[in-house]
Amino acid sequence: MQVHLTLFGQLADITGKTEMILHDIPDTETLIKTLNEMYPSLANAKYAIALNKKVIKENTSLSGDNNIALLPPFSGG
Amino acid sequence: MSNPTKNNRYQRQISLKELGEIGQQKLKDAKVLVIGAGGLGCPALLYLAGAGVGRLGIVDFDLVSLSNLHRQVLFTVHDIGLSKALRAGDVLEQINPDIEVIVFNEKISNANALDIIKGFDIILDGTDNFASRYLINDACVILKKTLVYGAISRFEGQLAVFNHPSDTKIAVNYRDLFPQAPADGEVLNCEEAGVIGVLPGIIGTMMANETIKLITGIGNALINRLLTYNSLNNHFFEMELLAMPETGKMIPEDAGAFLKFNYDWFCSIHSAFELSQEEFEEKIHDKNIQFVDVRESGETPQVEDFDHINIPLSRLKDQIPDIKAETIILFCQSGKRSAGAAEILSKHFGKSRKIYSLKDGIAGWQKSKL
Numbered sequence: 001m002q003v004h005l006t007l008f009g010q011l012a013d014i015t016g017k018t019e020m021i022l023h024d025i026p027d028t029e030t031l032i033k034t035l036n037e038m039y040p041s042l043a044n045a046k047y048a049i050a051l052n053k054k055v056i057k058e059n060t061s062l063s064g065d066n067n068i069a070l071l072p073p074f075s076g077g
Numbered sequence: 078m079s080n081p082t083k084n085n086r087y088q089r090q091i092s093l094k095e096l097g098e099i100g101q102q103k104l105k106d107a108k109v110l111v112i113g114a115g116g117l118g119c120p121a122l123l124y125l126a127g128a129g130v131g132r133l134g135i136v137d138f139d140l141v142s143l144s145n146l147h148r149q150v151l152f153t154v155h156d157i158g159l160s161k162a163l164r165a166g167d168v169l170e171q172i173n174p175d176i177e178v179i180v181f182n183e184k185i186s187n188a189n190a191l192d193i194i195k196g197f198d199i200i201l202d203g204t205d206n207f208a209s210r211y212l213i214n215d216a217c218v219i220l221k222k223t224l225v226y227g228a229i230s231r232f233e234g235q236l237a238v239f240n241h242p243s244d245t246k247i248a249v250n251y252r253d254l255f256p257q258a259p260a261d262g263e264v265l266n267c268e269e270a271g272v273i274g275v276l277p278g279i280i281g282t283m284m285a286n287e288t289i290k291l292i293t294g295i296g297n298a299l300i301n302r303l304l305t306y307n308s309l310n311n312h313f314f315e316m317e318l319l320a321m322p323e324t325g326k327m328i329p330e331d332a333g334a335f336l337k338f339n340y341d342w343f344c345s346i347h348s349a350f351e352l353s354q355e356e357f358e359e360k361i362h363d364k365n366i367q368f369v370d371v372r373e374s375g376e377t378p379q380v381e382d383f384d385h386i387n388i389p390l391s392r393l394k395d396q397i398p399d400i401k402a403e404t405i406i407l408f409c410q411s412g413k414r415s416a417g418a419a420e421i422l423s424k425h426f427g428k429s430r431k432i433y434s435l436k437d438g439i440a441g442w443q444k445s446k447l
Binding site: 077 | 319
């Protein structure tokens with residue numbers, strides 16, 4: 001249950017990373033919890049979650065290797 | 078032998094067999110509105126005018142300033158201090174006098190959005206703030222208009238086609254992707270975060286390209302998909318979006334409800350105003366923050382752990398001058414009155430102050446410390 005995580009926009013600024021690999025993550029809720037513990041500022045950030053390039057809205061269990069992306073909204077124009 | 082199309086303005090695109098005379102006629106019949114004649118809007122407008130979009134609307138209320146010129150490519154130093162919408166209109170008419178350019182020299186708002194948008198088929202959002210983005214999305218949902226969305230942040234850009242009617246797929250809108258507006262200060266604008274002019278140039282041009290594809294029916298537009306582009310490493314990331322059943326409830330259901338919806342408020346209250354107990358705990362010894370107890374005097378538990386003033390909610394409007402700090406944290410027993418107080422203060426101060434309300438109140442905070 002390896003997660004290859006990609007972070008966009010201000011989420012990369014918060015974590016200082018654009019990519020991360022995390023192990024032993026059974027579901028997306030655990031992923032978010034783990035990230036919030038690692039980076040408390042992430043807890044209040046708004047973002048969409050994409051699992052293998054499809055947006056998900058509910059806790060989703062993970063098996064095998066997964067690509068997860070966290071995308072925050074941008075406002076600039 | 079003379080070729081009748083040789084001197085045609087559109088000859089180079091008509092000669093694309095995918096587009097042809099039929100595609101050109103579709104462009105001529107199209108009505109496209111670009112909201113925001115800024116970093117995204119300028120390149121989009123240039124290419125849409127060039128391509129021969131028959132009716133092109135521009136909405137902007139702002140004036141050209143020197144710091145715009147590195148990315149807002151319709152303007153020159155001679156335009157500084159002049160209306161962006163009017164100047165953009167003049168330039169586009171010079172580039173292509175065969176199209177109709179309609180200028181709305183005003184800020185998009187609840188009061189004008191439906192009237193302006195209803196005269197067009199495809200709407201491009203090139204604005205620079207969340208309140209306008211949610212407002213434009215909702216107006217497009219109410220009026221069933223296709224929304225071409227572009228947005229940038231530092232070195233990254235987002236692009237999507239929202240709310241496009243289709244026989245086979247439910248149209249996804251912006252609120253399906255981002256139901257909640259970010260907190261004030263959570264997302265920086267171009268002024269605060271900085272931007273290289275090329276990035277909105279790329280994203281704005283891609284917005285024009287999606288628009289031309291939608292009009293002429295060629296290729297695959299980014300319908301119900303979000304594309305992110307990183308200009309530092311040239312990575313593109315595309316993902317499929319999902320319509321959510323609960324989104325419908327968040328969007329004003331008709332013109333009357335739309336008119337009453339306070340987008341400025343929506344784009345700050347949902348997150349900016351609510352402070353968790355942990356966040357509150359972090360801030361209680363910050364001397365730059367003014368803490369205000371909005372309970373009636375004598376209510377218990379009394380607070381002695383940190384400095385604060387007491388202004389009961391019932392007297393708040395009269396005592397606003399007593400609140401001087403730039404960052405204000407309001408609290409009450411359960412978080413309800415302080416949320417109401419936050420609304421009052423945010424209406425009064427606008428975005429000039431940071432206003433927070435303690436979630437679940439002093440009762441919740443004390444419980445969390447046990």
